[in-house]
Amino acid sequence: MENIQLLDGLFYDSQLKGKEYLLYLDVDRLVAPCYEAVNKQPKKERYGGWESTPIAGHSIGHWLSATATMYQATKDEKLLSNLKYALSELQKIQSYDEEGYISGFPKDCFNQVFSGDFQVDNFSLGDSWVPWYSIHKIFAGFIDVYHCIKSQKALDMVVKLSNWAYNGLKNLSEVQLQKMLICEHGGMIEVFADLYHITQEKRNLELAEKFYHKAVLDPLASNKDVLEGKHANTQIPKVIGVAKLYNITGKEKYKQIATFFWNEVVYSRTYAIGGNSIREHFGPKNAEELGILTTETCNTYNMLKLTELLFPWQPSAHYYDYYERALYNHILASQDPDSGMKTYFVSSEPGHFKIYHSQDHSFWCCTGSGMENPARYNRNIFEISEDTLYIHLFIASKASIMNEKVKIEQKTDFPFQQSAQVIFKTGSEAIKKINIRKPYWLTDFNQVRVNNSPQQVVEKNGYLMIEREWKDGDEISYELPMNLHRYYAKDDKHKQVIMYGPLVLAGALGRENFRKQILCVTINR
Numbered sequence: 001m002e003n004i005q006l007l008d009g010l011f012y013d014s015q016l017k018g019k020e021y022l023l024y025l026d027v028d029r030l031v032a033p034c035y036e037a038v039n040k041q042p043k044k045e046r047y048g049g050w051e052s053t054p055i056a057g058h059s060i061g062h063w064l065s066a067t068a069t070m071y072q073a074t075k076d077e078k079l080l081s082n083l084k085y086a087l088s089e090l091q092k093i094q095s096y097d098e099e100g101y102i103s104g105f106p107k108d109c110f111n112q113v114f115s116g117d118f119q120v121d122n123f124s125l126g127d128s129w130v131p132w133y134s135i136h137k138i139f140a141g142f143i144d145v146y147h148c149i150k151s152q153k154a155l156d157m158v159v160k161l162s163n164w165a166y167n168g169l170k171n172l173s174e175v176q177l178q179k180m181l182i183c184e185h186g187g188m189i190e191v192f193a194d195l196y197h198i199t200q201e202k203r204n205l206e207l208a209e210k211f212y213h214k215a216v217l218d219p220l221a222s223n224k225d226v227l228e229g230k231h232a233n234t235q236i237p238k239v240i241g242v243a244k245l246y247n248i249t250g251k252e253k254y255k256q257i258a259t260f261f262w263n264e265v266v267y268s269r270t271y272a273i274g275g276n277s278i279r280e281h282f283g284p285k286n287a288e289e290l291g292i293l294t295t296e297t298c299n300t301y302n303m304l305k306l307t308e309l310l311f312p313w314q315p316s317a318h319y320y321d322y323y324e325r326a327l328y329n330h331i332l333a334s335q336d337p338d339s340g341m342k343t344y345f346v347s348s349e350p351g352h353f354k355i356y357h358s359q360d361h362s363f364w365c366c367t368g369s370g371m372e373n374p375a376r377y378n379r380n381i382f383e384i385s386e387d388t389l390y391i392h393l394f395i396a397s398k399a400s401i402m403n404e405k406v407k408i409e410q411k412t413d414f415p416f417q418q419s420a421q422v423i424f425k426t427g428s429e430a431i432k433k434i435n436i437r438k439p440y441w442l443t444d445f446n447q448v449r450v451n452n453s454p455q456q457v458v459e460k461n462g463y464l465m466i467e468r469e470w471k472d473g474d475e476i477s478y479e480l481p482m483n484l485h486r487y488y489a490k491d492d493k494h495k496q497v498i499m500y501g502p503l504v505l506a507g508a509l510g511r512e513n514f515r516k517q518i519l520c521v522t523i524n525r
């Protein structure tokens, strides 16, 4: 990732709010279930909500990813010292298990799986609640810490944990593995693909491919949409993993799965705000059933990850048109700007409202991915591909790219301001082309100027390209004219959303006169 930092604006404010919650959380309470999993006394009491259930430990994994990424984004030293403390605690806990196992629940469920004789359904495995899903967050946390602060300790811990997984899984037959994969297992392909990328150890690639779930992924490879009725956030991480496997192996099948899936989800199963799912599941194609339990926030966190992987394969503005819509209307809007707490679902029920998690007693999946979201705002504003600088998003920011050789800044108060400028600070000679995304919602020609002179631009794949010799101090400015327009639901033209540019408009309706029947809902998992 390029070294990008946010400047004053909507996303900067939201990022600071997200950082407050990361600093608020007590590492001793987050690691408490990990102590208990190896029969040791924790220093403090574990948190409530999902952290008091068998899925416990997923939150310390998310917190590691979020805190490491937030440190990279903000350079706040308190984040770094908390992170180092968490790593030392986790290293101590891992040393209590001779196989290197570490998570927030005992390993009995995995031992049952590794024996080959185990019970499984969509959300339980070896008599526990989605154990691979939960432990995936710890794998991913260590890997993110390694990437962000180059921590050898984090790498050593995840290597030990992967050795435990390798030794456990090596004796399972293909039939037993496929049976195991019926249960939600998060991004297990992705973490082993990442680990292979870091270590070049072949066994990590083998492990990644052991998590290839044929029943879902093979039909996608043949352009068959089998998504109806499937739990959405179980599937998206599988496809992220497959996309990473394509980058490693070059197998066309993996690319086919990822691109077909992305298109099916984005164009046939996505609501106006960029989220998908109702009651956590994919509905029928081209249906937009309204309800209270629409658009689980984790799904969109994962769809953004998938989108950034697909863009380099075939650069095209439609990827970042989607990314922008989902980023503003779902991800940014999933955080309460006052309390910093996040949503699980975003209701599409007319007149309904947002429900945020509590500080200490929720720890839903979306609390976890929600910890990471504000730290990830920096991603993909800019992207470098050889000598081309892409400007995907109109967010005030500064970036050091190409190993700090090139420094640029984007000035804008978009969407309150309908224009932006990028200024070359240093190293401009390393860049030949600048590609500015021409968003789908533009209402007028977006004039591009360099040092205030109108430019001839070439439009290619939805980007406006300027190729010339650049010099430090050059200022590229572009207009972003927006207006009101309507979004029509795919299944009923009478269901409409009013949009302004990429923004879905919503009203603050107050708290009076809520209907009682929409105040309380439950979900069956």
Ligand SMILES: [Zn+2]
Pocket: 233, 296, 297, 298, 299, 344, 364, 365, 366, 367, 369
């Ligand atoms: Zn979630």
